[in-house]
Structure formats: C-alpha cells, structure tokens
Amino acid sequence: MKKSTSLLIFVAVFAVLIIDLAPAVVSAQSSEPLPEYIRIELKRLEETWNVLDQFAARVWPGWTGYRDVPFLFEYANRVRMLVGHPSPTDEFTLVPGLEVQGKKVYLDRRAEIKLEMKPPIAGGGGPLFIGKEKQVQTVWLKLSPYVEPKPEPGVDKEKDKDKKPASTLADIRHDPKASENQILINIHELFHCFQRGVYRYRFGNLRYNTDLNYAVHSEIEGLALEKAFLEPDDAKAKAFVKDFLAARKAKRTGSMTELEANQESEDDLMEGTAVYSTTRTLELMKAGYKPLIGKAEDPFFFGFADVAPYIDKEIRALEIGRSDSMEAKMKCYQYGCVQALLLSRFFPGWQDGFFQGQKFLDALLRDKMGLSDADLAAAAAGFKDRYRIADLEKTHGEVISNRDKAYWMIQARKGRVYAVNFKPTEEYLSVRCSGPQYKLGLLHIYPEGIDGLEIRDVKLTGAKSPIVQDELYFLRWVDTESRPGAKGYELKFASREGSDVYVDAEVKTGGFTLKAPKIRVQEMKDFVKITVLEKIKQ
C-alpha cells in the first residue's frame, strides 16, 4: 500500500501520446457505453492475469489463486467499480451482461461528480477485507487522472532543455503514465494477498522516526546491499552481505526497541518480497512475453517491450532511498527486495516453505551464511574506513538536527489553530514547497511555509509562516498573533447553506488563503476547522 501511495504521489513527467481510442465497450444488455477509463481498467486487469498466468509459478512456488482475488477501484470522480467479488455490498449494482474473463463487474455511481477522467489513470492502494455476507481479501486501488507536475520554481524548462539528453523511448515507457506501472502495482498487491494466505503477520507496520545512529547505519545497510547485488564475485558479494547484517545490528542496538526491529524486518519481508515478485516477473519477461492486449485496447500499454528500465528503477530507488536521513519506512521495499534477490542468488530454493517458516529475510541470510555475533562485530569494526562514517554522520547529523529543531519550533507555537480538512476530496495532498521540509511520523513540517496546493478547483496559497501537513489529509497552521475575541480570518462567499456551509468561498488567514467550491467552517473554542466539502465547482 505504501509503495503504491508513493507511486501515486510521484506520478510525473510528460510526453503524452495522443492516440485515437478504440470504440467504447458496450455491455451486452445496456445501451450505455462504459466510460473509457473503466474499459481500459478492465483491460489492464486482464493483462495482469495474463502476466501472472505466464510467470507466477516461476516467481514464487505455490503462487496461485490470483484470479480469484476481487478488485475494488475507487476513482477521483467518486465512481467505484468492483470486479469478481462473491458478495458485493449494497451500494454496488451489477453491470448487466458484462464479465471480464468470467468475473462479474459491479459499479457504484451514486456519488459520481463531474470530473473528467481522462486516461491515463494512476494510483495505488492495498489489500482490504470487504464484502456484505462474505468478507474476502480484495485489492483496493484509489485512482486519479494523471496530473502534469508543475515545474519547480526557478526551473525554466525551455531554457534548460538542452542541458539533459532528450528522453529515450525507454524513459517514456517507464514513465508512471504507462499502464505497465499500474499492472505492476496490481501484481504487487496480488502478491500481498498471496502472502497473507501463507504468512502470519505478527508485528504491525513500523512507525518510527530516524535518529543519527539509525540514519548512518541504515545508509551503510543500503550501500552494502547495493554492492552485494552488483558484485559479480560471490565471495566478495557475501562479504557485503555480512556488512549489511553488521550495520543492521549496530543500527538496532543503538536506536530501536525489539518490537520496532521486528516490525522493520517484517516490513522487509512483506514489501520486499512483493517488490521481488514484480522484479522477478520483469526478469522472466526478458526471455519472452506474450501480451494479451494491444494499443487498440489501451493506448498507454507498450506490451512490456523493454523491461530494463523497470528493473533499473528498483536499484535506482535503492540508491536514492538509502541516503534519505529521515526515511525509515519506505526503505523496506528495496532493502527487502535485494535481500530476497541475494537469497535467490546464493541459496536457490530458499522460497520453499519460507513464509510458512515465519523467519525474516535478514535472519535467514544470517543463518544460511552461518554468521556469529563475533563475525558481525568484526565487520562493523571496519565501517569507519570502508563506509566513511564521519562523512555520513556529518551529512545526516545536519538534517536530523534541523528536523528536530523544526519539530520543537512547531510544538512551541501557541495561538489559535486552523485545521484545514481535505479528507472529503478523497485525494492525497501534493504540497508545493520551495523551502525546507521535514518529516516526523505523519507530520510534514514546513518551517518556512508552503507555496500552495491544488486539488481540482480547490486552491490553497501558502505564506511565509510555519505550517504542517498531518494525518495525510490535513493542514494545520497556528496563528501566534491571535487575540481573544478577534475573528482572526476573513471569509468571503457567494452563498450560504445552513449555519456553517459556504459556497464559492475564500478563507484568508495569516498562514494561507483557501479558495474552494464549498466549505464548512466550524469555530470551536480552541481551533477553527475548515472542511473542504466539494472539489469541483458546479
């Protein structure tokens, strides 16, 4: 789920292929054609099954049953589609005569809003247990139309275009707009569903913020894994695996509780093997793959003609992720995947009974390599020179110190609180910020304020004042100059509904200006809550 979320957020780049779409599918007993984005979605789902039919058994022994996992697609226009579910909840209506390879399709269009769903559509999600009478594990995906990212301030695309080589076809093909990405996300989530049938999830997600010791040794872990992965000589590669395990031990001894260590290893197992499933699938595709659909069915699908960029993306993600001073959670995708790839390289057959054995990837590596505490201590003794610890401490120390200062600065701000609630928009916030930003838990701290954010017809403009994003859907700003009895903000609107709902409204504070088609403003004793009720202007 977390990977998919990040994929949704990082939807980027440009190069749009404008291709005439094939005529819309019409269900057998309905005169209303299916919307284009839904027709493409069903084709991508068929292609997902086609990929797994060809490779699943070779990716992981015993991986079957993927066709029986239902999918729930939730779109930004509030249309929901359920495919292949044995017990849909009441909001869903069967689409008469429409089946996808024997799977029934249900739609919920009760809350549909006027929002153009122009393909390509992208998004992420995770497994959920849903159903009316029978609750079954379902892949849930939240999807939105691709949005062209705004250029960073100071970047002149036209002027800078000659500084980089033009995009290659491969670059375009692994652009997040390509349907291959969505098919890989489908496979990733289906692998999670498989895992949950054979592995007993015990410790829960890691909820952890880094400290200096963690950041330094986590980067050494990543460096060692990358070196082990790229090193052709087995003995040398195994020495790097030992470094990885030694760094992990030093990291945890200094910074983590036993529960956090177990959560981290379990995240490596869950997410790492899911990334492994797609990476191995891509590797197997090199030897031959027969696509089921073509451009007529999905103009954004390239038939996995060139898989190298998708594989390269994982190792590049390892490079980028390992040096992130504040990141603990997202590293599990690549760190876990590389551990699994190394197990496959050195210990073929390791997957047999792996999930059932309830042993973590790192523990299995250590066991199979027969490493003692003394071995790991000896490896760690050499880190100072081999991994330039002083440099790492300097780099990470500066970031973490600034992060902690920002946290305490935010905590110290007293005054009237303004909480802006974007949850009803059902879209993640993509905050634009040209200044520093720090992350602690679900808090994203912007000590010098933000430039702004947009969600369809909702626009928020920031100011040079500290603000935080929290709990995914909220912005929180504290007016330190608020005075008792003073209103503290300006509110303009075209019309009013009831006592606290405003249409075509603008709220102006010292920390932000919000314009939205419909909002609720609740004035509480200690805070003002502004809820965005509509994102599309009627």
Place this chain on the structure above:
Amino acid sequence: MSKEIRSAWIIAIAVILFAAGLVLPAAADDHVVGSGKRTYMGRTFPPQPSEIWLAADRASVREGVLTIIYRWDLGKQWTIFPRTKKYLEEPIDTSAAPKPEEKPAFRIQEAGWNYQPVYEWSVKVAGETEVIDGRTCRKVIMTGVAEYSEETRTLWLAKDVPIDMARYFEKIVKPGLDPAMAALYKDYPILRESLVVKSDIIMIPPIAPESHWEAAHTTIESVDPPPGTYDIPAGFTKAANRAELFGR
C-alpha cells in the same frame, strides 16, 4: 480486535450503560444484556453480544467473546478468554486517590505517529420522546469535533429502568470516561440520571473511512445471578501475560 475497534466497543458499551438514579432492592444484582453492530465500508458486521452483572462488591462484564470479572472484594480482576481457556489475573487498585498517570519518556522516534483526538463536545437535548420496548426515551445528540476527527452520538435515554444506575456509573462507566466526557456528564444531569437504551454512534477518524455503531439493550433487570457468575470458569488455567491469554 484492533485498538480502534476495541475502543469503539468500549465507548458503545459505556454509553449504553450510563445513567443514574434508581436504587433497587439490595438482594438482587443488576443485569443488562444487549448487542451492538458495526457498519464499515458498506458491510454490517455480525452483532456482538454484551452482558453485565453487577453486585455491590463484584461485576462480570462480557463484550463479544471477552469477559472481565471484577472482584473488588478480593482486589483482583480476571480477564477470561474462552478460545484459549485461559484467564489473566491482575490486581485492582482500590485506593481512593487515583495515581497520577505516568507518561512514558519522550522518544523522537515515536513523535508524530500517535494522533489522539481532543474533542470539543456539544450536547443537544431534543424535546421529543420515543417509546422503546415500553420505555419512554428522550433523544440526546452529542457532537464531538476535534482538529482531525469527528464523532456524533445519538442516544435514547430512559429514566424508568429497574437497575441501580448510580452504582453502574461509579463501578463501570465512570472509570472509562476521559476528563472531557466526565465534565459533560457533570454538566448534563440527564446523562447521569438515565440509562441509554439505544445508541447510534458515527466516528470519522482522520484517515480511515467512517464507522457506524448501533447498540441496544434487550434486557434490563434486577435478578439473582446464576451460580459462578463472578468466578473463574471451571477448566480455565492462569496465563502469565496477555500474549499467552490470547494465544499469540
């Protein structure tokens, strides 16, 4: 049972049990039976039963499959888990002065992960009444707004109930009230002087979809309990900790 579900259950049970006023014959024990159901993401989960027996110095509280027996006379409580046939024994602190809550030491590693809503509550006592199972009930709506969460509790309150509600409040409901809710009960006598016969709770957390809880009592009486109601069931063995209790 997840922490969120469990806390919602506790709220539902606490709300439906709360009231005050009537004092009953000392010989019989209070007995309240009910059930509640949760609707989440379009699915209504099977109803979960609840049953409470309460005497002067002991109580048995069952929520779903879990039962907690309070023996204030012995200074102990037993948590009973039928699936493992285990029970966990813990001391009950009966001293009058509550101990100040010990705050765990701050760890930067945990900052920003555990949002706890602080609600500002408002209460609306509707004028209309409704008869439920022969009892005249008044509708009360409690609305809680926090920075990132919201909660609405619609309650149907009856004064005419044959149990010792003052005792219920002191022994079972009051210990579970947070300061804001305790203040609310203090400000609104109707909350203290009535039993919630039916409740309907909508919780809107910051990230997850909203949950809907409906609960009602089917039996409210003062009767003698069956033998063994306040004892460890036969065949159950002592667990050393919660993990052993739940078979983890």
